[in-house]
Amino acid sequence: MESVIAYFETIPSLHRSILLVGGLGLFWILEGSFSLVDFNYKKWHHALPNLFFTATTVVINFLLAFLLLQTSDWTLQTEFGLLYWLPEMPLWLEVLMGIASLDLIGAYLPHWTEHRIKPLWMIHLVHHSDHHVDTTTANRHHPLESFVRFAFTLFGVFIIGAHIGIVMLYQSLSLIATQFNHANIKLPKKLDLYLSYLLVSPDMHKTHHHYRLPYTDANFGNIFSIWDRLFGTYLPFDREKLVYGVDVFYDEVANGKIDILLKRPFQPYSKPTLTPKTER
Numbered sequence: 596m597e598s599v600i601a602y603f604e605t606i607p608s609l610h611r612s613i614l615l616v617g618g619l620g621l622f623w624i625l626e627g628s629f630s631l632v633d634f635n636y637k638k639w640h641h642a643l644p645n646l647f648f649t650a651t652t653v654v655i656n657f658l659l660a661f662l663l664l665q666t667s668d669w670t671l672q673t674e675f676g677l678l679y680w681l682p683e684m685p686l687w688l689e690v691l692m693g694i695a696s697l698d699l700i701g702a703y704l705p706h707w708t709e710h711r712i713k714p715l716w717m718i719h720l721v722h723h724s725d726h727h728v729d730t731t732t733a734n735r736h737h738p739l740e741s742f743v744r745f746a747f748t749l750f751g752v753f754i755i756g757a758h759i760g761i762v763m764l765y766q767s768l769s770l771i772a773t774q775f776n777h778a779n780i781k782l783p784k785k786l787d788l789y790l791s792y793l794l795v796s797p798d799m800h801k802t803h804h805h806y807r808l809p810y811t812d813a814n815f816g817n818i819f820s821i822w823d824r825l826f827g828t829y830l831p832f833d834r835e836k837l838v839y840g841v842d843v844f845y846d847e848v849a850n851g852k853i854d855i856l857l858k859r860p861f862q863p864y865s866k867p868t869l870t871p872k873t874e875r
Contacts, residue, residue, distance in 0.1 A: 596686045603767065604760035608657070611767070615653070618771050622730035622778035631781040631797070631834060634727045644853045645731035648721065652734045655741040659749075666752050667759040676756015693761035694768065695819060700751030702769060702817035705744050707828065710812050715743060718860040723811065724850040726840045728804045729779040733770075739860060772818045776800035781834075795820050802832040806840045808867050843867055 634641075670676045677696065678689055709719040721737040736744070752762055776795045790796040795816045803814040813830035816823045823829035840850065843865035849855045 600760035603763040606763050618774040622774050626779045629780045631779050636727050641727050642731040645735040649734040651738045652736050652741045659745050670756040678756045693757045694765045696755045697751045697765040698818045701748035703815050703822040705747035706815040713864050721856045721859050723841045726847045728839045730774045733773040733777040791820050798834050804839050806838045806842045
């Protein structure tokens with residue numbers, strides 16, 4: 596475990612790029628053989644806006660990464676944060692607690708918040724407006740959302756007192772997890788269900804991309820599913836009934852154009868509708 600943390604403490608940018616591109620490539624290939632939905636679309640054409648927003652996310656996170664390092668170093672020097680206040684523990688347990696805590700504060704919490712605050716929802720809407728959810732959807736985030744999520748992650752590093760090696764390991768796992776649970780792949784239903792007791796499985800997260808409430812406001816987790824189960828935001832749904840997108844912004848052509856998506860946060864808010872109980 597020490598060697599793993601030492602590696603991620605100084606992980607080269609090239610290796611992080613390989614994780615990003617390699618993960619996309621792997622799940623892209625798997626989608627061709629184990630598709631959940633047989634999309635009638637031009638895959639590369641659909642991917643272009645998603646890859647654009649992936650690139651903006653990468654650039655913003657790269658430019659702000661020094662803040663993570665400085666914050667982590669400060670907590671180390673001052674022994675500030677949850678991991679320093681708890682009794683001494685084995686390294687593997689410290690790493691597990693650090694990753695789980697960052698997943699809660701840096702992923703679940705901002706995601707939940709974005710669905711509760713209208714201006715943040717309009718920013719997050721760029722992610723939800725994809726009508727063909729696949730692995731490229733994973734990092735389809737408006738640049739403003741990249742700043743929002745980074746702020747939560749930075750706060751998590753501060754309050755947890757996470758070593759920079761744990762932070763980089765968490766970010767790498769988070770990247771692979773989101774590519775996996777967005778991928779248009781179909782696991783055996785029982786396997787997906789059993790997996791979802793601990794981790795966010797593809798079926799579990801696809802429910803979150805259903806076009807209507809209450810499912811849009813459920814299943815916020817990224818790596819661990821325990822947060823949704825603990826805080827009562829978990830909802831199951833039949834994957835055969837999924838409809839992707841958002842009901843009140845359902846223009847598929849517009850939702851595939853980068854210029855329109857960049858302006859989406861500044862459009863008037865429309866109140867979503869609730870799925871009738873007879874359709875659940």
